[in-house]
Amino acid sequence: MIPDSLTQAQFDTVYNSLSLVIASQLFTAIFLILALPRVLPRYRQAMVIAAVVCGIAAYHYFRIFDSFKGAFVTDAVGGRGTYTQAEGVSFNEGYRYVDWLLTVPLLLVELIAVLALARRVQASLLRKLIPAATLMIVLGYPGEISSTDGARVLWGVLSTIPFLFILYVLFVELTRSLDRQPVAVRALISRLRILLLASWLVYPLAYALPVLGISGADAWVLKQGGYSLADIAAKAVYALIIYRIARLKSYEDDPAFAAVEGEPTEGSTTVSTPTAG
Amino acid sequence: MIPDSLTQAQFDTVYNSLSLVIASQLFTAIFLILALPRVLPRYRQAMVIAAVVCGIAAYHYFRIFDSFKGAFVTDAVGGRGTYTQAEGVSFNEGYRYVDWLLTVPLLLVELIAVLALARRVQASLLRKLIPAATLMIVLGYPGEISSTDGARVLWGVLSTIPFLFILYVLFVELTRSLDRQPVAVRALISRLRILLLASWLVYPLAYALPVLGISGADAWVLKQGGYSLADIAAKAVYALIIYRIARLKSYEDDPAFAAVEGEPTEGSTTVSTPTAG
Numbered sequence: 001m002i003p004d005s006l007t008q009a010q011f012d013t014v015y016n017s018l019s020l021v022i023a024s025q026l027f028t029a030i031f032l033i034l035a036l037p038r039v040l041p042r043y044r045q046a047m048v049i050a051a052v053v054c055g056i057a058a059y060h061y062f063r064i065f066d067s068f069k070g071a072f073v074t075d076a077v078g079g080r081g082t083y084t085q086a087e088g089v090s091f092n093e094g095y096r097y098v099d100w101l102l103t104v105p106l107l108l109v110e111l112i113a114v115l116a117l118a119r120r121v122q123a124s125l126l127r128k129l130i131p132a133a134t135l136m137i138v139l140g141y142p143g144e145i146s147s148t149d150g151a152r153v154l155w156g157v158l159s160t161i162p163f164l165f166i167l168y169v170l171f172v173e174l175t176r177s178l179d180r181q182p183v184a185v186r187a188l189i190s191r192l193r194i195l196l197l198a199s200w201l202v203y204p205l206a207y208a209l210p211v212l213g214i215s216g217a218d219a220w221v222l223k224q225g226g227y228s229l230a231d232i233a234a235k236a237v238y239a240l241i242i243y244r245i246a247r248l249k250s251y252e253d254d255p256a257f258a259a260v261e262g263e264p265t266e267g268s269t270t271v272s273t274p275t276a277g
Numbered sequence: 278m279i280p281d282s283l284t285q286a287q288f289d290t291v292y293n294s295l296s297l298v299i300a301s302q303l304f305t306a307i308f309l310i311l312a313l314p315r316v317l318p319r320y321r322q323a324m325v326i327a328a329v330v331c332g333i334a335a336y337h338y339f340r341i342f343d344s345f346k347g348a349f350v351t352d353a354v355g356g357r358g359t360y361t362q363a364e365g366v367s368f369n370e371g372y373r374y375v376d377w378l379l380t381v382p383l384l385l386v387e388l389i390a391v392l393a394l395a396r397r398v399q400a401s402l403l404r405k406l407i408p409a410a411t412l413m414i415v416l417g418y419p420g421e422i423s424s425t426d427g428a429r430v431l432w433g434v435l436s437t438i439p440f441l442f443i444l445y446v447l448f449v450e451l452t453r454s455l456d457r458q459p460v461a462v463r464a465l466i467s468r469l470r471i472l473l474l475a476s477w478l479v480y481p482l483a484y485a486l487p488v489l490g491i492s493g494a495d496a497w498v499l500k501q502g503g504y505s506l507a508d509i510a511a512k513a514v515y516a517l518i519i520y521r522i523a524r525l526k527s528y529e530d531d532p533a534f535a536a537v538e539g540e541p542t543e544g545s546t547t548v549s550t551p552t553a554g
Contacts (some may be wrong), residue, residue, distance in 0.1 A: 033311065041538045048311045052304045059300055090285065091355045092396065094293040102300060110493065 002091045003217035004070060007082040009222045011072065015229040018065040022058055028236040029054035035243060038261055040253055043246035046114035051238035053103045053110065057235050060099035067092045068224075094228065097141045103235065105133040110164070111192065114245050121177050128169050132162040141209065149211050156207055161206075165196065182252050185245055192241045195233060202230035279368045280494035283360040285353060287498045295342040295503040299335055304511040306331035312520060313530035315538055317530060322392035327516035330380045330387065334512050337376035344369045355413045363532035373504065374418045382410040385443070387468065391522050398454050404444040405446050417484065426488050433484055440481075444474065459529050462522055469536065472510060 006014070032051040036044050071091035071118055073081040108129040136159050143155030170193055178186055205225045209215070251258035283291070309328040313321050348368040349360040385406040389399055413436050420432030448468055455463055483500045486492070526534035 011316075035310070044315065045312075046307060047440045051311070055307060056300050056304050059303070063296060086414050088351050088353065090289075090351070090358065092289060092292065094289050098293050098300065101297070102304075118490065145289075177475075 002085065003220045006072065006217055006221070008080050008082070010016055010217055011074070011083045013221055014068060014224045015065075018061055018068060019229045021061045021231055022065060024236045025054040025058035025061065025234045027117065028239055029058065032239060032243060038250075039243070039246040040250040040257060042116055042253075043250055046110045046242055047246055049106055049110040049113060050242050053106045053267070054235050054239055054263055055230060055275075056106075057099060057101050060095045061231075063092075063095050067095070077130045090135060093144070097137060097144065100137045101134065105130045107196075107234065108241055111170075111196075114182065114242050114249070115177075115189075116249065118175050118203065125174065125177075129166060132165045132169070134160040135159075136166070144207065152207075152211055154203065156211075160204070163200070182248065185248055187250075188241060188245050188248070190239065192245075195238060195241065196235075199230045199233035199238075202226050210250055215271055235244070279348060280497045281362055283349065283494055283498070285357050285359070285422060287494055288349065288360045290498055291345060291501045292342075295338055295345060298338045298508055299342060299506045301509045301513045302331040302335035302338065305516055306335065309516060312497035315526040315527075316523040317521070317534060319393055319530075320391055323387045323519055326383055326390060327447045327519050328386040330383045331451055331512050331516055333379050333383075334376060334508060337453045338370050338508075340369075340372050345373070358550065370421070371418075374414060374421065378411065381414055382407045384473075384511065385410055385481055385517065387516075387519055388447075388466075388473075391519050391526070392454075392458065392466075393519065393526065394454050396472065402446060402454075405450075408444060409442050409446070412436075413439040413443070417480075429484075429488055433481065433488075437481070440477070447473070459525065461495070462525055462529075465518060465522050465525070467521075469515065472515060472518065476507045476515075479503050 029051045032054070033048050036047055039047060063257075068091055070089045071086055073086045074081045074083045076082075096148070109126065112125050115123075139155055139159035139162070141155075143152045143159070146152055146155070174189075178189065181189070206226055209219055209223060247261075251262065306328045309331070310427050313324055316324060345368055347366050348363055350363045351358045351360045353360075382436065389402050389406070392399075394402075416432055416436035416439070418432075420429040420436070423429050423432070451466075455466065458466070483503055486496055486500060525536075528539070
């Protein structure tokens with residue numbers, strides 16, 4: 001539930017967090033689109049999906065931002081005051097679920113797409129991952145909007161089942177298909193999976209806060225900040241690692257392309273990039 | 278008719294459904310534009326029309342969303358309350374008909390365009406499909422805005438005649454022209470026609486609700502949700518299948534293009550894509 005009132009510092013923290021997400025997602029999307037020619041055509045599908053995911057997230061954060069701004073009135077003069085709930089408006093948290101319903105399956109599609117696995121393997125992985133991701137989000141929603149702890153726990157547990165299944169597919173089944181990937185790519189995929197696991201764990205934690213009896217303005221601000229950082233990690237940072245994988249694989253596939261495009265990769269010492277010829 | 282009042286859950290459901298459609302259509306349009314270079318030039322016309330259709334739908338859903346938001350006032354504080362009709366404004370359902378008037382003929386054009394049939398066959402199909410689609414929408418509108426069941430039934434029946442004619446052209450006449458399409462393309466076209474039929478059937482069902490005596494807030498919310506999902510299926514999902522057909526035919530037409538672009542197709546086992554050379 002939205003708190004009855006926020007201090008200036010609490011209001012500003014949420015305001016700035018939400019705006020940070022908009023900037024991160026929007027400009028990651030634009031960066032990915034501009035960087036498309038820097039990977040071989042066969043890896044552009046993954047990049048386009050990554051850009052679309054960041055774009056969808058930017059759209060929803062615009063809505064969340066507006067909804068948040070409208071949900072409070074303040075007695076502030078010159079930037080200091082107390083923020084209380086406005087009458088006749090509501091802060092709509094449902095946007096987050098609508099966003100996840102579209103973006104979470106796509107995040108898994110972009111991971112599988114960038115690996116360019118054999119067609120049969122790819123199809124088999126996606127047939128498991130996409131329905132599981134959709135189910136995970138759909139089962140979480142009734143718990144999120146319920147007002148009783150019992151319903152929240154029940155739907156939370158149900159939603160955890162497809163989540164564990166996704167982890168199984170990514171950490172066990174997918175690993176079997178990575179033999180033919182270059183060593184540097186395998187390292188990046190490991191990093192990507194850990195990022196995914198770490199950022200996705202924020203969501204059930206935030207979901208469980210009311211059941212754990214953690215409420216009040218500070219908890220709510222923490223939850224909004226946590227969701228914001230998790231969304232930046234799970235979509236924008238994730239997309240940049242996808243781009244690194246796509247570049248690395250492009251260089252590996254086509255030395256001539258590597259010679260034209262080749263330059264040291266940004267900020268990494270673990271990957272070996274062919275130098276410009 | 279718009280209900281006198283909505284609960285918070287009903288209001289949020291419609292609000293989130295409408296926003297989901299905006300996000301789906303807008304980002305499908307962007308995806309299609311970014312994916313244009315991934316099909317041969319002769320299939321890009323179909324992709325551009327598909328992107329335009331999704332863009333038009335996104336525009337109209339922005340309008341519907343704003344109209345819906347403005348049509349209710351609430352006593353909600355902090356996200357819980359009752360929503361009652363605002364005075365001095367009205368929810369404009371006519372947008373949907375304006376949208377369909379533009380997009381429904383274009384949906385049929387994009388299907389015919391992606392098949393790249395002989396020019397004479399293509400012209401003959403379009404001369405039947407475009408006027409029939411326009412007539413279907415124009416005849417439905419007087420029934421939608423009428424206040425009597427009799428008028429609703431009359432115009433509904435009249436509108437069904439061109440609808441049945443479209444089905445005849447798509448399922449009988451078009452089938453005769455598909456001999457030279459690859460097997461995988463024929464399978465996708467079958468799936469596309471079934472998607473079209475299934476999603477288009479939602480509209481007459483929603484249209485018939487008042488005649489069937491189904492009214493009230495729940496029915497209205499169901500209708501808005503149904504329209505939303507049907508529009509996503511009939512335009513965005515439909516467009517993605519058009520893209521799959523275009524990719525498949527591009528690979529089939531030009532093995533060199535397939536070798537450059539070639540990577541496993543996303544999520545399908547029924548299509549045979551040449552692997553990268």
